[in-house]
Amino acid sequence: MSKKITLLFLITTSVAFSQKKVQLKMLPFSTKNKVVTVYTSADSTKLRLSKTTDLYFQELKQPLETQTCIFVNPDKKYQTFLGIGGAITDASAEVFAKLSPAKQQEFLDAYYSKNKGIGYTLLRTNMNSCDFSSNSYTYVKEGDKELKTFNIDPDRQYKIPLIKKALAAVGKEATLYISPWSPPAFMKDNNDMLHGGKLLPEFNQSWANYYVKYINALQKEGIPVWGLTVQNEPMAKQTWESCIFSAADERDFLKNYLGPTLKKAGLGDKKITVWDHNRDLLLQRANTILEDPQASQYVWGIGFHWYEDWSGGDQMYDNVGKVNEMYPNKNLMFTEGCNDKFDPKNIQLWKNGERYGKSMINDFNNGTVAWTDWNILLDENGGPNHVKNFCFAPIHSDTTTGELIYTPSYYYIGHFSKFIDKGAKRISSAASRSQLLTTSFLNNDGKVVTVVMNQSNTKITYNLCVGNTAAEVTILPNAIQTLVY
DSSP states (O other): OOHHHHHHHHHHHHHHHHHHHHHHHTOOOOOTTOEEEEEEEETTSSOSSEEEEEEEOEEOSSOOTTSOEEEEEEEEEEEEOOEEEEEOOHHHHHHHHTSOHHHHHHHHHHHHOTTTSOOOOEEEEEESOOTTSSSOOOSSOTTOTTOTTOOOHHHHTTHHHHHHHHHHHHOTTOEEEEEESOOOGGGBTTSOSBSOOOBOGGGHHHHHHHHHHHHHHHHHTTOOOOEEESOSSTTOOOSSBOOOOOHHHHHHHIIIIIHHHHHHTTOTTSEEEEEEEESTTHHHHHHHHHTSHHHHTTEEEEEEESTTOTTTTOOOHHHHHHHHHHOTTSEEEEEEOOOOSOOGGGTTOHHHHHHHHHHHHHHHHTTEEEEEEEESOEETTSOOOTTOOOOOOSEEEETTTTEEEEOHHHHHHHHHHTTOOTTOEEEEEEESSTTEEEEEEEOTTSOEEEEEEEOSSSOEEEEEEETTEEEEEEEOTTEEEEEEO
16 A cells, blocks of 8 residues: 555544544433432422432423423533632621531531532632621721732631632632722722712722732732622612722723733733622623723623512513623623521521522523622621621521521522532523423533422422433422432
């Protein structure tokens, strides 16, 4: 065989083999020989993320109108999942410090272990104080525009030790971002960290430098910072730490000061998230900032909260989807939500968990890549909080007994965070009845994770339909299930 013929044979063989590999990768998902493992949490039962059954797929060519179905198509893929987690605030860290060493380890396992807990990977923390701090503080002395006195000593007693332990528990998949509630008082037009106010123009550069100082200080402590939000709740004049940024204000501060300053400091890889407020004004903020190319170049994503409906309805999910449609190259991240108006009688209120399930399913189905709860831990009074804005958390500690209290919210969040892996792709998932909510993800190991939530007070039997096969599943009233197959 001549050299030319040998070379042609090798090239042809190599191309054919490569094409075969591509074809193998593109083979449709099959349910053949796959077991559906079901995990359940249900009201008025002891089921809490409990493995309840193993099921198998059977042939089902055409569902009937009388049948309830969840339709999953693993071959239709959407956004890439980044992670789920919660905020390590001063309050959370202070309560954690009061736990015994054994309870501290139990707590870390409960949140950050995939096997023993619910597998959090996402962490948010406050730059300067927030409402969930025992007092207001900054990292500089009054009037120090040049930031010569900058130090993060206020974080060293409680917050930094907990962040380090959480990062160690998560490992390489940890993703931490920072959010400011307010600049120092002297930088604002109301000379107050509380009650809104605006950043004075003469402090734009100084405030941009402040982010650099804080990120560098954390990273010097061995705490890698993945990203930041520009301002927590920039349209809220609160009785606690707050600062007003209109959409134009945030756009101009980002493109003229914060973005260039981070880049110049060698921090251009940090992911910047804008808005960080409710779903209601999400579109206006996205349009104002992202239609400006100079500002948009610095934006990784748009963050949002759920507090727009104070009656507890938590609607406006469509706004998330509309932003996703308009700006598919930007990411959507839920950056804060909790059940507020703390009442110890309601610490095990099942509806608090259902609020999480409904929000998470709708947000993911509208393109959200990451979901961050508010405080990871609070005491038996819903604090500490220096303005008495007491709230619920997924886990509380009774500081009089040292015990940890796991609420329904913890289990609802866990039905997502424990099973969906970083890098998973959301896939098509829909219910044939409005009583059921559902979302699905395809993990990188080839396993599908389907979450189903029963909003009704009636037991429902449904078919989990994938292609021409189905597994029959029963879900209890007011329950949430995760199906892994």
